[in-house]
Amino acid sequence: MTSRKLIYIIDDERDICDIVSRELSAYNFDVETFLTGAQVKQALQVKSPDLCIVDLGLPDIDGIELVKSLCEQANMGVMILSGRDGVTDRILGLELGADDYIVKPFIPRELVARVNSLFRRFKKNHHEQETSVSKIAQFAGWRYDPSTLTLSGVLSCNVKESGGEEIGQGSELSSAEHELLMLLLHSPKKILSRDQLLGERVSPFDRSIDVRMSRVRKKIESNPKQPTLIKTVYGVGYILTTDVEWI
Incomplete structure (x- = not known):
């Protein structure tokens, strides 16, 4: 059996964390939620996830700076989930290395589909590296x-x-x-x-x-x-x- 993928959700809105966590858990992902950037930085010192889903509007740290930091870590995907729908924010997030950008409000099932799509791409890349x-x-x-x-x-x-x-x-x-x-x-x-x-x-x-x-x-x-x-x-x-x- 393959191990379940671990996903970190970083969003200061507890309701959003609950919705995303519940939806991903229903599709056999392990999920941990964090309301601040400081919380997730501490967790990363202990264990790295397979994917981070990050809100840009965090209370204690610039979300873009957090995305930049996460993208510099190897073997971790980064998806932005944000209420900022401006072209500048989207382009900047992608330029920093984020693998996808979803704008709030969002459809939970679409988010799951995008997560699955990312993991299929990561698996393909890993297979290419091995072969x-x-x-x-x-x-x-x-x-x-x-x-x-x-x-x-x-x-x-x-x-x-x-x-x-x-x-x-x-x-x-x-x-x-x-x-x-x-x-x-x-x-x-x-x-x-x-x-x-x-x-x-x-x-x-x-x-x-x-x-x-x-x-x-x-x-x-x-x-x-x-x-x-x-x-x-x-x-x-x-x-x-x-x-x-x-x-």
């Missing part, structure tokens, strides 16, 4: 290791002779950035539509792919405002313009 643990993608002077989510630079002139030389410490991608980059790396020089890149997300925020793509571009493009590696095909989607070698 390609020895495979590293090399492209346009970059090397990406899916097993560690690490992107590092190489000296392209030495790639064939010595396997390349790493430049600096490299950077670690978030799970959302990893998912997007892997789709592109497995389909170089092919146009991928937004629907293909969105996968099975439920009722997706239509800017989410653009925001995530912008984050990936900042890590691999010499000039993200004039990208040459990941180009936009207007009205269609995106294309990775370079060859990819798996070593």
